[in-house]
Amino acid sequence: MKNILLAIIFIFLFECNVVASEYAVVANKNMPQLSKAQVKAIFLKKMLVTHDIKIVPINLSPRDPLRISFEKHILKTNFRRLKSYWMKQHYLGHRPPVSLKSQKSSLAFLKKVDGAITYIDIKNIDNTMNIILRWSN
Amino acid sequence: MRTVLLVFLFFTHIYAADEYQLGDGIQVGELPLYVGGYFSVDYQKTDTSTRYRIDDIALLIYGGINKFSYIAELEFKEFYLRTYTNTTSTITTNDKLYIERLYFDYNYDENILLRLGKYNSPIGFWNLLPVNVLRETTSNPVSTFVLFPKFTTGIYASYTRFDEEELQVDVIVQNNANLSNAYNNFDVTEHYGLGFSYTLDDYIFKMNAGHYKKNTQSYYNYALASMKYDTDKYQIMTEMGLQNRDQSNIRSYAGYIQGLYRFTPKHLGILRLESYDDKSTNTKDSFAVMGYTYRPVYPVALKAEYQAHSLTSQNQVLFSVSVLF
Numbered sequence: 001m002k003n004i005l006l007a008i009i010f011i012f013l014f015e016c017n018v019v020a021s022e023y024a025v026v027a028n029k030n031m032p033q034l035s036k037a038q039v040k041a042i043f044l045k046k047m048l049v050t051h052d053i054k055i056v057p058i059n060l061s062p063r064d065p066l067r068i069s070f071e072k073h074i075l076k077t078n079f080r081r082l083k084s085y086w087m088k089q090h091y092l093g094h095r096p097p098v099s100l101k102s103q104k105s106s107l108a109f110l111k112k113v114d115g116a117i118t119y120i121d122i123k124n125i126d127n128t129m130n131i132i133l134r135w136s137n
Numbered sequence: 138m139r140t141v142l143l144v145f146l147f148f149t150h151i152y153a154a155d156e157y158q159l160g161d162g163i164q165v166g167e168l169p170l171y172v173g174g175y176f177s178v179d180y181q182k183t184d185t186s187t188r189y190r191i192d193d194i195a196l197l198i199y200g201g202i203n204k205f206s207y208i209a210e211l212e213f214k215e216f217y218l219r220t221y222t223n224t225t226s227t228i229t230t231n232d233k234l235y236i237e238r239l240y241f242d243y244n245y246d247e248n249i250l251l252r253l254g255k256y257n258s259p260i261g262f263w264n265l266l267p268v269n270v271l272r273e274t275t276s277n278p279v280s281t282f283v284l285f286p287k288f289t290t291g292i293y294a295s296y297t298r299f300d301e302e303e304l305q306v307d308v309i310v311q312n313n314a315n316l317s318n319a320y321n322n323f324d325v326t327e328h329y330g331l332g333f334s335y336t337l338d339d340y341i342f343k344m345n346a347g348h349y350k351k352n353t354q355s356y357y358n359y360a361l362a363s364m365k366y367d368t369d370k371y372q373i374m375t376e377m378g379l380q381n382r383d384q385s386n387i388r389s390y391a392g393y394i395q396g397l398y399r400f401t402p403k404h405l406g407i408l409r410l411e412s413y414d415d416k417s418t419n420t421k422d423s424f425a426v427m428g429y430t431y432r433p434v435y436p437v438a439l440k441a442e443y444q445a446h447s448l449t450s451q452n453q454v455l456f457s458v459s460v461l462f
Contacts, residue, residue: 035300037303038299040299041299046299048244049204051247054204080369086161088266088271090160090162092265093206093207093208
């Protein structure tokens with residue numbers, strides 16, 4: 001009975017590990033470490049520079065599951081509220097972050113532009129990136 | 138830096154996933170220049186008059202490079218106005234283009250912003266977004282136009298600390314005439330103000346206080362306390378303020394509390410209770426505003442509201458259509 005219970009726990013944990021996706025906010029190596037609140041401020045275009053570097057946040061396409069997860073867990077908001085937020089920011093002269101079509105495009109951009117910051121699946125991380133924070137669904 | 142910009146523009150051009158949508162504005166070529174605008178048409182019916190109005194037709198021009206940015210807002214105010222009373226019918230038009238806002242921003246570092254020009258006085262919540270399409274009712278609360286100058290022409294500085302709790306300090310300084318004076322609620326030559334706002338999750342608390350001088354050589358002080366609680370389903374917002382004329386006991390007050398309920402993301406119900414005593418016009422009133430707003434898409438708003446006043450001559454019905462583009 002004990003072995004069966006252990007087997008069930010093992011399978012459950014294994015399944016959780018397989019199902020749970022892990023993501024990270026990553027930046028160019030020149031970017032200093034940032035808090036979660038600062039990352040939120042950057043993607044809402046409230047914080048535009050840091051250490052004399054112009055910050056360039058990069059989004060994925062609006063319906064991308066990774067972007068939806070980022071908006072839910074890091075920005076603590078959703079598509080409808082963000083839409084309303086960016087309409088108001090348009091009146092105030094602020095643009096939303098640029099959206100690129102894929103993580104591959106985001107990473108290519110990230111490596112070439114100082115101050116670029118984006119979010120990716122953890123399996124796409126390499127040692128040229130500065131990992132700012134991690135989260136999982 | 139130029140290389141960075143070129144790389145940025147190249148990748149934006151090649152990979153950009155965004156397409157133009159209403160309310161987004163458009164970029165002119167690859168320049169740091171975006172163009173947008175808004176307009177509003179409304180209808181008002183009181184016991185004694187009926188009014189049709191094309192009010193705001195505005196053009197927004199903005200952009201930025203590195204730490205600098207700018208915005209210009211040019212607007213036709215009350216472009217067309219037709220009013221009927223029991224005995225008269227009048228039409229007035231106004232094709233003069235006013236400068237509603239014109240300022241330059243400099244982001245000194247991650248916390249400090251400096252601004253120079255004509256800007257919406259950063260007092261309370263409502264005054265920051267004073268255009269019909271972005272607010273929830275066609276009418277503005279009285280507190281937004283009897284207590285403090287809606288616009289300031291001068292310097293603005295803010296310090297923001299980005300933490301789990303966001304704290305912002307605002308400083309307003311004007312010591313000159315207004316730019317495009319016809320557009321401000323007060324003809325001021327001096328305005329000094331200080332504001333603190335504190336944000337925690339869905340709550341924002343804000344305090345403003347200031348001092349201004351009208352062109353008539355009279356001095357005024359004001360203070361406004363504001364609070365907003367905003368969730369997916371509903372929002373509660375309140376602003377309460379006082380104004381008093383220097384060296385006298387002439388004191389005006391105005392305030393409101395507004396509840397907003399989102400039946401669906403496109404259908405909103407609004408109830409606002411207001412009260413004010415405006416000593417400059419010797420008007421004292423309390424009233425309720427009941428409103429309904431339909432947004433087929435967010436940048437388009439169709440609004441209806443009814444106002445029930447303690448001064449019954451002020452009871453009115455308002456309808457409006459407004460668009461942001």
